[in-house]
Amino acid sequence: MRIDVLTLFPEAFRGPLDVSIVKRAREDGLLDLHIHDIREHATDRHRTVDDYPFGGGQGMVMRVDVLDRALEHVRAQAPERGLVVYLTPAGERLNDRIVRELAAEPRLILVCGRYEGVDERFVEHCVDREISIGDYVLTGGELPAMVLIDAVTRHIPGALGDAASPEEESFADGLLEHPQYTRPAEYRGWKVPEVLLSGHHAKIAAWRREQRLARTRERRPDLLEGAEGERAPGPGSGAADEVDER
Numbered sequence: 001m002r003i004d005v006l007t008l009f010p011e012a013f014r015g016p017l018d019v020s021i022v023k024r025a026r027e028d029g030l031l032d033l034h035i036h037d038i039r040e041h042a043t044d045r046h047r048t049v050d051d052y053p054f055g056g057g058q059g060m061v062m063r064v065d066v067l068d069r070a071l072e073h074v075r076a077q078a079p080e081r082g083l084v085v086y087l088t089p090a091g092e093r094l095n096d097r098i099v100r101e102l103a104a105e106p107r108l109i110l111v112c113g114r115y116e117g118v119d120e121r122f123v124e125h126c127v128d129r130e131i132s133i134g135d136y137v138l139t140g141g142e143l144p145a146m147v148l149i150d151a152v153t154r155h156i157p158g159a160l161g162d163a164a165s166p167e168e169e170s171f172a173d174g175l176l177e178h179p180q181y182t183r184p185a186e187y188r189g190w191k192v193p194e195v196l197l198s199g200h201h202a203k204i205a206a207w208r209r210e211q212r213l214a215r216t217r218e219r220r221p222d223l224l225e226g227a228e229g230e231r232a233p234g235p236g237s238g239a240a241d242e243v244d245e246r
């Protein structure tokens with residue numbers, strides 16, 4: 001899978017995508033990631049990428065001509081057209097279903113906004129999908145892009161290693177994750193649920209499923225109904241994932 005990112009701050013992407021699962025997916029050739037500086041496509045000597053909004057108002061708007069040139073330049077760098085995703089609070093709220101849909105694409109081109117946003121003509125004529133990572137305002141679309149890259153990468157076959165699959169992860173069947181415990185078995189009088197020490201795998205699986213259902217009912221009843229509940233809880237797996245973190 002190829003992912004291209006259009007941003008005014010390529011340096012923002014150094015670090016989070018150079019460790020763990022995403023790093024390994026890149027090293028293994030599962031993810032082909034390219035970060036591009038929008039400012040390289042500005043044409044004036046000040047390398048201007050934004051301007052004042054027509055109609056007045058606060059802040060600046062990213063120019064449609066600069067964004068369009070940047071997109072066409074990047075698009076030409078690979079044979080697949082690429083699905084253009086603009087990160088914005090006005091987009092569809094990212095969830096497991098959307099992550100899976102995006103992970104099925106051969107190529108994504110992520111556009112990171114800054115300032116008050118981008119000229120609407122770019123959205124109308126060049127963007128395929130607008131995605132939000134939540135109802136709050138960030139300084140730029142770079143962190144949302146990294147969240148999306150991380151979540152999508154976990155669905156690339158082989159990215160989680162041989163021991164685990166995204167099918168067994170939280171939200172995979174519409175439920176929240178069960179509580180996790182590890183050694184020491186007792187600490188300051190805080191004990192691990194006996195069932196988890198029993199070695200009885202069927203009872204452990206049943207306990208974990210009940211915990212997932214109870215947590216979801218208590219904390220996220222919305223996941224059990226309506227759009228979020230579209231992946232109705234299937235037969236519980238709940239097996240812990242052994243994912244190599246390195």
Ligand SMILES: Nc1nonc1C(=O)NC1CCNCC1
Pocket residue numbers: 087088089113114115116117131132133134135136137138139140141144
């Ligand atoms: N929440 C968000 N999910 O995706 N993008 C989000 C966001 O806050 N973007 C900023 C909005 C203000 N302008 C700079 C970008």
